[in-house]
Amino acid sequence: MGKLRVAVIGAQGRMGTEAVRAVTAAEDLELVAALGRGDRLDALVEAGAQVAVELTHPDAVLENLEFCVRRGIHGVVGTTGWTEERLASLRGWLADSPATGVLIAPNFGIGAVLTMRFAQQAARFFESVEIIESHHPGKADAPSGTAVRTAQLVGAARRAADRGEQPDATMTALDGARGALVDGVPVHSVRLRGLVAHQEVRFGDEGEVLTISHDSMNRSSFMPGVLLGVRRVVETPGLTFGLEHFLDLDD
Numbered sequence: 001m002g003k004l005r006v007a008v009i010g011a012q013g014r015m016g017t018e019a020v021r022a023v024t025a026a027e028d029l030e031l032v033a034a035l036g037r038g039d040r041l042d043a044l045v046e047a048g049a050q051v052a053v054e055l056t057h058p059d060a061v062l063e064n065l066e067f068c069v070r071r072g073i074h075g076v077v078g079t080t081g082w083t084e085e086r087l088a089s090l091r092g093w094l095a096d097s098p099a100t101g102v103l104i105a106p107n108f109g110i111g112a113v114l115t116m117r118f119a120q121q122a123a124r125f126f127e128s129v130e131i132i133e134s135h136h137p138g139k140a141d142a143p144s145g146t147a148v149r150t151a152q153l154v155g156a157a158r159r160a161a162d163r164g165e166q167p168d169a170t171m172t173a174l175d176g177a178r179g180a181l182v183d184g185v186p187v188h189s190v191r192l193r194g195l196v197a198h199q200e201v202r203f204g205d206e207g208e209v210l211t212i213s214h215d216s217m218n219r220s221s222f223m224p225g226v227l228l229g230v231r232r233v234v235e236t237p238g239l240t241f242g243l244e245h246f247l248d249l250d251d
């Protein structure tokens with residue numbers, strides 16, 4: 001079998017640079033295009049790309065994906081900022097191109113995927129939960145896609161366990177002091193020079209606190225997940241949301 005033909009969109013960015021390096025180094029993959037801002041998407045077709053790794057910006061990702069899906073190019077997407085409305089658009093394009101697969105991974109880090117899973121498992125046992133995500137100051141969005149996904153998973157697990165709203169006796173607060181509520185879970189975003197990507201999920205109940213934390217020390221930590229996504233998406237039509245679906249995690 002020939003090598004899988006892979007393109008990277010956002011190739012000059014922090015993640016894109018790493019992805020270009022990782023794809024180039026993989027023996028079973030061939031980097032056929034590396035697109036930056038202003039480059040024509042037609043270059044993907046001309047290069048015969050089978051999979052596009054999308055690592056740009058929330059403002060650009062939809063247009064890029066529509067182009068790819070309509071041409072049967074599979075997508076591996078790290079770019080954040082996904083809402084139900086945006087996902088609905090993507091599902092519509094995929095419905096018209098049923099053999100095409102798109103993986104959206106809020107986080108490609110294996111440890112981060114496990115953090116989300118462990119938080120989901122712990123959620124029903126604790127009265128209180130808060131999420132603190134910390135990133136480099138160049139990050140375009142807040143809260144992080146990982147924190148939003150974690151809050152959604154925790155919120156759903158709390159609802160399934162009939163946990164009501166968590167206690168919070170705050171009467172007055174400065175705007176933002178209690179973070180942003182995502183699915184009933186307060187999420188706090190820190191932006192600090194020197195950081196890469198970090199998250200703590202803090203659970204509390206009478207007399208005990210459980211903290212689940214994860215740190216990405218560099219962006220090469222995301223690359224095994226990117227490469228796994230590239231290899232698996234070509235055999236997985238439709239939308240896959242979350243790298244956990246490509247990992248053999250026990251329930």
Ligand SMILES: NC(=O)C1=CN([C@@H]2O[C@H](COP(=O)(O)OP(=O)(O)OC[C@H]3O[C@@H](n4cnc5c(N)ncnc54)[C@H](OP(=O)(O)O)[C@@H]3O)[C@@H](O)[C@H]2O)C=CC1
Nearest residue numbers: 010012013014015036037056060078079080105106107108
């Ligand atoms: N899922 C995961 O595990 C991870 C996801 N991310 C996400 O990936 C995305 C990129 O992050 P990061 O690499 O740090 O960001 P960067 O800003 O470093 O890189 C983004 C790159 O995309 C370019 N770009 C913007 N618009 C377009 C476009 N329309 N076509 C082609 N290129 C474009 C930018 O160009 P210019 O500089 O000119 O704007 C820049 O080079 C973010 O959404 C981030 O949250 C990041 C890390 C891990």
Ligand SMILES: O=C(O)C1=N[C@H](C(=O)O)C[C@H](O)C1
Nearest residue numbers: 080106107139144145146197
């Ligand atoms: O922008 C980043 O850097 C990251 N973005 C993703 C997110 O928003 O969760 C993944 C990781 O946290 C790094």
